[in-house]
Amino acid sequence: MGKSLYIAEKPSVAQEFAKALKINGQRKDGYLESEDSVVTWCVGHLVTMSYPEKYDIKYKRWSLDTLPFLPREFKYEVIPGVQKQFNIVKGLLNRPDVETIYVCTDSGREGEYIYRLVAQMAGVKDKEQRRVWIDSQTEEEILRGIREAKELSVYDNLADSAYLRAKEDYLMGINFSRVLTLRYGNNVSNYLNSKYQAISVGRVMTCVLGMVVRREREIRSFVKTPFYRVLSSIALEGEHFDGEWRAVEGSRYFQSPYLYKENGFKEKKHAEELIRMLESEQPLSCRVEKVERKKENKNPPLLFNLAELQNVCSKLFKISPDETLRITQELYEKKLVTYPRTDARVLSSAVAKEIYKNISGLRRYLMIDNAADEILQMGSYKTIAKTRYVNDKQITDHYAIIPTGQGLNVLKSLSQTSQRVYETIVRRFLCIFCPPAVYQKVSLVTEMQKEKFFSGFKVLQEEGYLKYATNSFARKSAADRSQESGKEDSEEASCDVQLLNALQRLKKNDILTVDALNIKEGETSPPKRYNSGSMILAMENAGQLIEDEELRAQIKGSGIGTSATRAEILKKLVSIKYLSLNKKTQVIIPTLLGEMIFDVVNCSIRQLLNPELTASWEKGLTYVAEGSITSQEYMDKLEHFVRVRTAQVEQSNYQYALRQFFDAAAANYKSKPMASRRGGKS
Structure with missing residues (x-):
């Protein structure tokens, strides 16, 4: 009888498969083997795309004569270190x-690519190949x-x-990096008085750079505008509250040119004029024209996908998206949470049927007191499938990040x-x-x-779900538990029971008196700088920083990059010194x-800076994965x-x-380039 081979993406994952399969066989160099099974692993990527010079040595030298570089067949090679x-x-x-190969790389586009490249380079033929897809x-x-593994060909579109x-x-x-460097690299290096400067651009990377630069320039050009509001201090049964005019x-001032907005004047003298007119009748009093009372329900937020978790962790812990992904990947590999690289914020109906197991497992988790027991007693998990937190249509590869209970x-x-x-993940989960x-x-x-x-x-x-929302390391009173419930409406004041x-x-x-x-x-505020978390959200939403989660859901699937790549892109922009990240504030x-x-890009290939265009490329890849286009x-x-675009440059x-654009930018930095101070040529 033939053997089954299980191939994982990392050694640690291979160990988990070996444990689950009860493979107590001999550990050999690079794999484990028992009577009927073999478990092996990649170490991330084993194969990569070859550099242009592997096609022809002439491509080693950067030259306009060899552009555009568009090979008919792409070459691949094994990464030397592995x-x-x-x-x-x-x-x-x-x-x-070996009769059957079980592909156990990460369940996503990149995991699929890792295995396909290995199989391609290894020349795998005439073997049954099955895809293991786990959460x-x-x-x-x-x-x-393993039991439900499908034929590998089912995932051909994803591959x-x-x-x-x-x-x-x-x-x-x-x-684009070569053509821009050849045309404008000397301009950049001469201006900075630096060594030869390669211009590094990328489909997603350059778009993100554009978002940060544009925001910085908006802040610089922002002019604060003062405005003046008129407030009445009203007495009521020994209490006081404000009314805003x-x-x-x-x-008298309806649609007046003196207004900044309907609740304020551009100049103080007009606010003073209004007060003088109102004070002409003494004693001061007001009549209640309208009073409305209503209850408002605030539902628990949707579950975490990776972008949402990265945003929250940036705010709570001041850690980078890259660090959040690393931590969540570690939690996943320790069996504590489900697969982290997900865009979904809901559960699947299949998982909803078994969700009591996850809750039950959390009864042993001391940081949430008796929350798991209380939720099991409530019994609401039995009907969770009928709520907005379960929706199969909103899930592509994986459902939201939740605790396994293990x-x-x-x-x-x-x-x-x-x-x-x-x-933080546990509490968001329990709230639903x-x-x-x-x-x-x-x-x-x-x-x-x-x-x-x-x-x-x-x-x-x-307090409803807010009872469980606040982390143990950030205890607040019930009234203050708005961390998970979003921002309060700025026009509504909190008040005590007596008032x-x-x-x-x-x-x-x-x-009333x-x-x-x-x-x-008051004065108008400039736009806020991105921090690492808000940037990930803006990337998820095609360049728009949308705080409202319902609006975000409407344009889902139009993001820049993917949940698996966004943190890495941000990290690269910092490492090549195009962006600066403050580690304390994450700004x-x-x-x-x-x-x-x-x-340089804005002058020559402006399209690369367009978030909508960049998002459309990502959408196109989704269409290929779905089989909508070839x-x-x-x-x-x-x-x-x-x-x-290459010809255009x-x-x-x-x-x-x-030169004039460089001068304008340099004026905002303390140390201006030497060439600029010397009046050097650009």
């Missing part, structure tokens, strides 16, 4: 006694994945999109930050089984001489070099884009125009 493990894997894949590394899930993604990054990176219809015995051996990331938080809202309109003042109040009445009860008794036409009318000066700003590269259709479009001549 040649030994490749040879072991190749030998096993082709061993006569966690628990023994139960591994065995299910096609993986090959295309690599070819796209390769062709754009090589052609607004120039609504019926006001692996808790290893948690104490992890770093404090890893433990806290785990707790809880009722909404209930707020009592009171909206009030008061009138003074036909001028309207507006007040709004919001009080937490039932709320007094407001509840108010009726239309009641007359106004203690004073005041002017409150991202461009460097002078980054701004200069932006100006690889050839995608490749034809890609080659046309590379050919046209070759024919461009922005050397003199760039």
Whole structure:
């Protein structure tokens, strides 16, 4: 009888498969073997695309004569440092006694690519190949994945999109980096008085650079505008609250040119004029024109996908997206959470049926007190499939990141930050089984001489899911538990129970005493800089930083990069010194070099800076994976884009125009380039 070969992406994952399969056989060099099974592993990528000079030595020298570089057949090679493990894997894949190959690389586009390249280079033929697709590394899930493994050919479209993604990054990176360097590299290096400067560009990388540079320039050009609001201080049963004047219809200032917005003036003198007019009638009082009371339910947020988790961890722990991914990958490999590289924020209906197992496992997790027991007693998990937290249509490769309920015995051996990331994932998960938080809202309109003042109040009445939302390392009172519930409406003040009860008794036409009318000066705020977390969210949403999760769901699937690659792209931009990341605050700003590269690209291949265009390429890869378009259709479009844009740069001549852009950027950096100070040529 032939043997089954299981090939994992990493040694640690191979060990988990060996344990699940009860392979107690001999450990050999690069694999484990028993009577009927062999388990081996890659070490990440074993095979990569060859550099252009492997096609022809003439391509080693960067020259406009050899561009665009568009090979008919792509060449691949084994990565030198892992040649030994490749040879072991190749030998096993082709061993006569191996009948069935189980592909156990990570369940995603990149994992598919890793295996396909190995099989291609190893020349695998006439073997049954089956794909194991799992969502966690628990023994139960591994065995299910093996049991339900499908023919590898089922994933051919996914593999096609993986090959295309690599070819796209390769062709754009090589052609555009070379052509821009040849045309404008000397401009950059001469200006900076540095050594020869290669200009590094990429499909996603350059777009992200553009987002950061544009935001920085928006902040620089922002001019603060002062404005003046008029507030009434109103007395009510021994309490006080403010009313904000607004120039609504019926006001003397309705649509006046003196207004900044309807609730403020451009100049202080007009606010003072309004107060003088209102103070002409003494004693000061106001009439209740309208009072509205309503309850507002705030539902638990959706579960974590990788982007959402990276954003929250950037805020809570000031760690980079790359570090969040590393930690979550570690939690996954320790069986604590499900697969991290996911874009979905919901569960599948199949998982929902068994979700009580995850909750039950968390009863041993001390950081959440008795939360798991309480949620099991509630019984809401039985109907979770009918809620917005379960939706098969919103899942492509994997469902949201959730705790497995297993692996808790290893948690104490992890770093404090890893433990806290785990707790954050657990609490977000538990919240979806809880009722909404209930707020009592009171909206009030008061009138003074036909001028309207507006007040709004919001009080937490039932904490609902907020009871479990706040991490143990950030304990707050129930009223303050808004970490998971989003920002409070800025127009609504929180108030104590006494004031709320007094407001509840108010009726239309009641007359209230106004203690004073005041002017409150404010000023407009510039756009915020991206931090590492908000940048990941902006990448997920095609360049838009959308805080509202329902809006985000509507444009899902239009992102720049993927959950698996976004952190790495950001890390690369920092490592090549195009961006600067403050490790304490996680705030991202461009460097002078980054701004200069932006100006070069903006003059010559502006399309690379367009988030919508970059997102459309990613969408195209999704269409290939779904089988909606063919690889050839995608490749034809890609080659046309590379050919046209490369020619566009070759024919461009922005050397003199760039100098003024470089000067404008350099003015914002303390140490200006030597060449600039000497009046050197660019």
